[in-house]
Amino acid sequence: MREFAGKVTAITGAGSGIGRALAYELARHGARLALSDIDEEAVRETAAVALGHGASETAASRVDVADRHAVQAWADETAGSFGTVNLVVNNAGVALTASVEEMDWDDFEWLMGVNFWGVAYGTKAFLPHLRRARDAHIVNISSVFGLMGIPTQSAYCAAKYAVRGFTESLRHEMRISGTGVRVTTVHPGGIRTNIARSARAAKGREVAALADEFDKVARTSPERAARVIVRGVKRNRSRIFVGPDATLIDVGQRLLGVGIEPLVRTFSGRSDLGTETPATAPRTPGAVR
Ligand SMILES: NC(=O)c1ccc[n+]([C@@H]2O[C@H](COP(=O)([O-])OP(=O)(O)OC[C@H]3O[C@@H](n4cnc5c(N)ncnc54)[C@H](O)[C@@H]3O)[C@@H](O)[C@H]2O)c1
Known part of the structure; x- marks a missing residue:
């Protein structure tokens, strides 16, 4: 996609962080925006501000990406009202800090519902519409936590690895x-977004x-992330790494393989989990990437 002017772009989780910054960045390029979020007030605000940034048309919808039927209805409604869909960004995501032993099934299923199923539902719902468009691109947000445990x-890692596998397979297809x-x-x-503050633990x-x-x-601002993503889409990059830490982790992972694991434990604050004493639980810096 060489340019975004007039292109119909659907973004999930557009009420905050990367999704909101992407909406503003694409608005500046003159895109037509179909925005959704589970937080209706937040996504309406994004849509209103995006108009001021130059979006030629916006629509804001409350959509829970973990609800397959709601995502399907939003995709069909977007294609119907805008006439086509060119770019889809499956961005909505949540975070959870819990060891495997501590983790509640409800929290585990909540996270997978948003971070994995939300991406799968968004991809499958929009794909038939994208196939009909002359210029079409799908962007799924994984993480550096989709590169290492x-x-x-x-x-979170399970969902982000799943997004990566799902998306790489789709790219081949x-x-x-x-x-x-x-x-x-x-x-x-x-x-630097709200993800950690809206997280569960x-x-x-x-x-x-x-x-x-x-x-x-x-360290990276959502605005910078949005610019990097938009530039990567323009250049049709298969994978986009956002931030110097992401590049470092990608290179470190490829050079060291499992040899990176002691480093991960060191940077996570401790080499054991100590689940009986949560007060001394690992710091897990950047626990929500
Ligand atoms: N912030 C980071 O460091 C970081 C790093 C790597 C990947 N990511 C990924 O980037 C994406 C965007 O996250 P962010 O950092 O901008 O977080 P954020 O919390 O600022 O924004 C996430 C948005 O998703 C929405 N959302 C949550 N549950 C939803 C649901 N069920 N249906 C629809 N919308 C829902 C929230 O309301 C919010 O507006 C996520 O997929 C996240 O995993 C973030």
């Missing part, structure tokens, strides 16, 4: 079948304290 992040639909996976490092772990730790290590 992290203590207390098993659910789109190329093999010659559809012209382009497919990109995004692996952000630490981005296992009993005994303090969300506010974890969010403070996250704020110290999340």
